[in-house]
Amino acid sequence: MKWFSSVLFVLFPAFLIGQTKNSIQILGNINGKIPETIEYTLPIGGIDYFGFTDSVQPDSSGNFQINLKVNQTCFIDLSYKYKSFGTLIVDPGMTYKVHINTEDSKNQFIVESKNAKGQLLYNQIPNRSMIVGGHFELESRKYSKDSVPSVIKQKLEASRTNELQSFKDLLKEKIISKDFYRLVETDRDYFYKGAQGSFAFINYLNESQNKNTLNKTQYTELWSAIFKSNPVTNPELLKSPWFYFYTENYLRYNELILDNINTTFLSELNKKGLIHTHNIENAKKHLSGSQLEYYFAAYIYYEAINNNYEQELIKLFEEFKKEYPSSSYTHFLEPVIIPIISFHKKKEEPLNEKVKFVENTSEINSVKDLVKKLNGKPFYIDVWATWCGPCKEEFKDNPKLYELLKSKNITMVYISIDKEGKDKQWRDMAHFYNLEGYHIRANKKLDDDLRNIFGSQSLAIPWHFLVDENGTVLNKKLSGGSEIQNLEKQLTENK
Known part of the structure; x- marks a missing residue:
């Protein structure tokens, strides 16, 4: 592997290695796409919680260094945006060389230390923490x-x-x-x-x-x-x-x-x-x-x-x-x-006039009913819910999305699958995220129609699809704004 070359010992000179008994040092190198930051859990009193983190910015070559005061053996998880690269088990007074490969899931996290076998063994545990998919x-x-x-x-x-x-x-x-x-x-x-x-x-x-x-x-x-x-x-x-x-x-x-x-x-x-x-x-x-x-x-x-x-x-x-x-x-x-x-x-600010809530929705029981209600146009439909974290993450790229849809003469529609008790929360979130387009919260029949179109009762959201002016589905799986280039290609193919 590239990272096991002798150049690493140039990157991490010997004078950095010495540590006090109540501290540890992590010398890192990233191979592949370099993230903006490396986040690491701070062992306050030895704790390990995914939300209590600090971060360090790698240099242009992917190198980073972390120095911490540690007076007891503890876990330190290295991650980026809640995606774990790996977990270190650190003993006070030690130095760890960490190699992260962001493009090789099988060899994503390798540790050089005298207890390297223990580090490798622990990182092979699939349920070592919640953010690696265990629970x-x-x-x-x-x-x-x-x-x-x-x-x-x-x-x-x-x-x-x-x-x-x-x-x-x-x-x-x-x-x-x-x-x-x-x-x-x-x-x-x-x-x-x-x-x-x-x-x-x-x-x-x-x-x-x-x-x-x-x-x-x-x-x-x-x-x-x-x-x-x-x-x-x-x-x-x-x-x-x-x-x-x-x-x-x-x-x-x-x-x-x-x-x-x-x-x-x-x-x-x-x-x-x-x-x-x-x-x-x-x-x-x-x-x-x-x-x-x-x-x-x-x-x-x-x-x-x-x-x-x-x-x-x-x-x-x-x-x-x-x-x-x-x-x-x-x-x-x-x-x-x-x-x-x-x-x-x-919530106290006036609602953007481009955020439009569809009224009198009791008779809108299908996507075709919705298109008919909105006078028949090509629609890019975003199915979401207030409890869906990935849905809200997509909203960050809405400016690019709206610009693309406007150039293609396609109208934006948001369909929420929130239950009736979340009606106020749904409206408040549409306002907060400034979601320009038409909004409807699906009733039971429209929800059933969506699941029928999706092809499963287990509806995975966020979900984006394209319909024509008659409500016919042209493409039932489109990219979101976070993948704007791929979406543009999809819309061009469906023109």
């Missing part, structure tokens, strides 16, 4: 047809044991340190216990539809057991990327099982815009100290980046700052709260 629920789905709690626990324990065995071998060979092994062991323990809790939670939710494989006694026992063996109060859990999600599962257990809170009650709180306040109040009942501060901050961040712009989060942010005036987490929360403040200020 408790994904793991628990593997056992969805199992109905014997002891069998479920045995399978989860077997997966955990098999995963850790290779690390035990590396520890025995003194390739990784005891602290390195203990960190991985705690992380894997809590991941598989979290998957067990997720399986119990899914059974709880499925019970109302008689789709549960475990009865209430079984799933309750399965759920409660994990918090006895693996309590959220374990300070080592804070270092795991799974702390937030494991604690979330613990709070659900307390609320739904021990406190017997009805899900209908929670749904009503959500409609009233009070669910986040309720969730934090519940956290305060069961958490304290550093666990509560971390969870409170992580909760605000996680909910804010969904870009649903709930005003309630602004209030919780102010509450967090008051309760933790010197918190290291505040710095990470401010950038995700500012857009929410801007969203609510925008």
Whole structure:
């Protein structure tokens, strides 16, 4: 490979290698397309949370350097826009040479260090963190047809044991340190216990539809057991990327099982815009100290980046700052709260006259009905929803999209598949993102027609397609504004 050439030792001279006992150094090189920045999780008190990051800008050759004060073994994830390149397990006083290949998924992340085998092994774990596509629920789905709690626990324990065995071998060979092994062991323990809790939670939710494989006694026992063996109060859990999600599962257990809170009650709180306040109040009942501060901050961040712009989060942010005036987490929360403040200020401004809501939509039950209502024109249709993050990401490229459509004499139409309860949120978002064109929120029949056109009941959005003046679909899969050159080619072919 290119990056293993001797030139690397010129790029990373020997005088940079020396480290103090309470610091680490990461010397990086990128092969392929160089991202604008390399984001890395900041191990405040040893924690690892995907939202609490700093960044460094690579030079024109793809080289970068990160120096951090670290007094304990911890995880550091390197990423760009929530896409992980890889995870380092760092021991204080060490230097790591990291090679990132943005064009080779099989060899995307390679680490040179005395514990390189341990680094490679950990990065081969498919569920090492949420941003690499792992989650408790994904793991628990593997056992969805199992109905014997002891069998479920045995399978989860077997997966955990098999995963850790290779690390035990590396520890025995003194390739990784005891602290390195203990960190991985705690992380894997809590991941598989979290998957067990997720399986119990899914059974709880499925019970109302008689789709549960475990009865209430079984799933309750399965759920409660994990918090006895693996309590959220374990300070080592804070270092795991799974702390937030494991604690979330613990709070659900307390609320739904021990406190017997009805899900209908929670749904009503959500409609009233009070669910986040309720969730934090519940956290305060069961958490304290550093666990509560971390969870409170992580909760605000996680909910804010969904870009649903709930005003309630602004209030919780102010509450967090008051309760933790010197918190290291505040710095990470401010950038995700500012857009929410801007969203609510925008609502007070006049609506752009080019943002047009279609009225009297009760009889618009198909795309052809919609075209007829709008007097028959060629339409570029964007199917989206207020809860869809990728949909909102596409809106950043709308100026280029509108210019292209205008040149082709094609009219823009946005169809939202939000439910009726989200009507106000839908209108507010169209206003906030300045979505020029016609807007309609699909009723049940129009929603069914869209899924029929798409060819599946599982509708993947954002979805863009082209219809002519009669409502006939000319191209049912178009690019969005983020791929403007490809879209222009598609529209030219469909002229």
